[in-house]
Amino acid sequence: MAEQQVAEAPAEQQATAAEWRPTLLAYLCNWCSYAGANLAGASRMPYDASIRVIRVPCSGRVDPLMIYKAFERGADGVLVGGCHLGDCHYSEGNYACQGRMALVKALLAAAGIEEKRFRLEWISASEGSIFQAVVNEMSEQLRELGPFELK
Amino acid sequence: MDRLKILKSRLPDWLGKLRAQAAVYAPVERAGVTCFARLAPGDEPQLDYGNTDTPLKEVLFPQTECLITWQRTPEGLQVQEVDTSEPTVIFGARPCDVTGLRFLDRAFRLGGIEDPYWVRRRDKTTVISLVCPHPVPGCFGPSAGVNETSPEGADVVLTDIGSAYVVEVKSEQGQAAVDLASDAFTSAAEEDLIAAREAGETLLAELAEQAIDLEEPEARAKAFLQSPAWEQVWNRCLSCGICAFLCPTCHCFDICDQSCRGGGERIRCYDTCSSKIYTKQAGGHNARPTAKERLTQRVMHKFSYGPERLGVLGCVGCGRCRRCPVDIDLQLELSRVEVKEPV
């Protein structure tokens, strides 16, 4: 059975064979954390290239299955970014996300997936530096944990 | 062919020689479940088992197998078939499971069109059957036409007589398998043959107590589907896949694509006529909308269509379908029906 990995990054970003780079999948809510990521990029704040961003209208759009599917498809870590409680463009999306992600954390623990492989962060549109810090910290932790392999 | 004998202590030699030539599948225990698995180096088969929880058919008709792979290339679509067949030895199979292979073999060659994935594997497989010392609770092989002491379709049959097995070779493939370790075999003495026969007789006597009446299956099936008991049976069916996936003679499968960027594979996997979406067409039409039609198909395929088209019953009496969560035992229900004239 052909092992299907999440598509590799374009050749020039490919890490040298020696230094393995994790794949960090991020679901970023369009109004806050995606804008925060944009700000980090625009202000030339370097953050680890292991991140793959999927923009979602709201953190409330993130279905728990999307997180398990990411791990099943070979992601080494998953980050969900949303607006701070009360700032949600749709008023309650992040509350729904928070409730669901509490269950996802519990089930990932039951399945034996290291806690540091999944994070939920509230990052506002102005917090580019926090986005940078979170991504760098998480990709560092993933390097220590090593690749996630469902075999 | 005269009967041979092999001491249990020489079994590892024979297995070692077999493993050098072919992939050997034997019953092993995996997390509390016994199944037929490919012996990895250092794996020892567990031959003191009743019957495997999942059926022998898994070896030749896996739960999921890749049929073709494709890639989108600049020169266009490239499509290839997949062939994972290899010389195989099935070691220690129970007579009912071996008899189940016969039904599958005929189904996969029906109408002169051969299913290559099954045929390639089956033609490269040597079946070494192991007669049961005692019946498993709830099995009724003889009532379903299974020869419990020398099953049809086996290349070699082993009968346990304590410290050794009496060996019956039934085909050239079987003879070839024995010749691989001919020094491990001696010709069976008279008392060995008597011991083997007695073991067979005690087994058949114990099986007789679990026997049920499945004569005239076609008439029985039709009569059962009109009996009051039938109403309760299909009403409680949960439409799950236990009875089909555990059954040595069920061969229904689904085909679907699993694709990723730039290519993919087309797999086939077990399917069951009891599933709610088995005959559901795009646009919503479903020829078998309730469990009544679906379970009718199961009864008729095994006890009417199978015998009519393939000449053999679609049941080998292994008793695995009694794992039904709502206690549906079709064979018992059929045996209780008094058979009127074929209606």
Added chain:
Amino acid sequence: MSNHTDAVRARAKQLLESGEVTRVIGHARGTTPYRSRPHFASSPEQTDALIHDVSCGSNLAVYVSKPKERVAVIAKGCDARSLATIIHEGQAERGNVLILGVSCEGKLDEGRLLRKLDFPPRQVKSVREEGDEVVVEGPAGDVRLPRDDVIMVNCTYCRARTPAVSDELIGEPVPPREEADQYPDLGGLDAMSEAGRAEFWRAQFEKCIRCYACRNACPSCFCPECFVDEYHPQWALHGGGQFRGNWMWNVGRAQHLAGRCSACGSCQRGCPVDIPLMLLNRWMERATNQAFDHLAGMSEQQKQLAALFRKSEAKASEHG
């Protein structure tokens, strides 16, 4: 004592004769003395086959699916919890379901029972409850076994031995098991390291043959199209024998039952390869109970778990 056969038959006959209900869903004797089977009585005569004893373990709420006329369900605690849950979720009008509650002290786990007997199952003549024991009448007389050794493990920490939601109750109320809240059954998993748990479930999920008995036996699994049958996206690779697909299926199932599972054990009971599914369900029950103070189907007015995520929900303000 949870043998209510006579009371159940009498009440069911009355309900059908009075026309109060068009159908009574209960259990009847199965193919062996230690087995029962779901039974549907739509005429008074059909109630004679009804039984209710220690063998009636399967959850009957699975047969309540948008009934158009009033049906009665002979519901032990977990059945009643399931009925409350699926009624909240629009699977039936409350008025269309008469919950005929029966007190219960635990139902047989066939595997555990048979492993305790030293004679073939065929020779079991009868099984009955007496005090805290299950008495099996075998070839050489009665075999007395402590009930907790032969009932389903989930019954030994049941909170609903007396149905929390019911229209009537047959039998004396029975207090819930106190250890239910300490989750003793999860001790094994708790003690494992993360890698240990990953390995434990790898070995278990690898066995899964995708027969979906766990889904089809579960009253809370009533989606018209299950996520596992979908194509866009194909959440789980179809077909057993592919570990990654099995992993997605079993994890996805546990996620969808979080806060909706009534711990009846039908999934684990039905699993043909004995995957300990209740461990996952109970792990998620503990998570939802601690994070949201929520237990599925324990009261009539209870909101669904998802409703508890709303703005007013302060409890989970720190990330769950």
Added chain:
Amino acid sequence: MKNPYLPHVAVIQDIRDEGPGLKSFDLAFRDGSVWEEFRPQPGQFVELSVFGEGEAPFGVATGAHETGLLRLSIQQVGRLTKMLHSMAPGDEVGVRGPFGNGWPLEAAKGKNLILIGGGIGMPPVRSALVSAMAEKDQYESISLFYGARSPEHITYADEIEQWIASDDAKINVTVDVGDDTWPGHVGVITTLLEDEHASPANAVTMTCGPPIMIHFVIPTLTKLGFSDDQIIVSLEARMKCGIGKCGRCNLGAEYICLDGPVFSYDHLQTMGIRL
């Protein structure tokens, strides 16, 4: 060993709109040599692969004499057809087959051949019609009874004009619901059969259409005096393998893909099948 599951790659040559949600796809094999062993007979079907979506069975619309071309007319109803309808000429699909028994045209020679088609059942009927018209002198007469939902739902509308002009066959078309642009017969197909007095004399009927249509056409034909062996139907079912192995398209002991899709009604009667 020949692998009946391995599709041949085919390239979409042309796509024509045939009505709301209905398109005809003309396919040609990328490897021309495939045509040597791929000669679909009228009434047979193929399994079309849209890679990534899966496969589905479709009746072949091309006649026996129209070699080098495979036309399939497909309604968009599900996943695979939706992806197919988004494709353009030059895209590649997979085709395997041909499968099934096909219409008994040989046995119908010398008789009045009556073809009855409805809605999405037209491709196999077209295949029989054009094949018979290519040898029209071998039949006493050829006639088509075709029922569509509405004037804009008429498949092969342009070809129908030519068939009428060529008068190689008697073409009768009806629509369930007419409108002011429609001069012809209005009413379901059974009314067309009655109004045109379809006659059983030395005739054989071949019908293909949705199950509901077949359900009503058969009693109408019986009422018009046709015997059961003069009623030939082509049936459909959910199919996966197309070669009688995956077990799902059976009708009684017979598989629609292997022993069908064309059955005579008296054979179905003996199998106790009610349509």
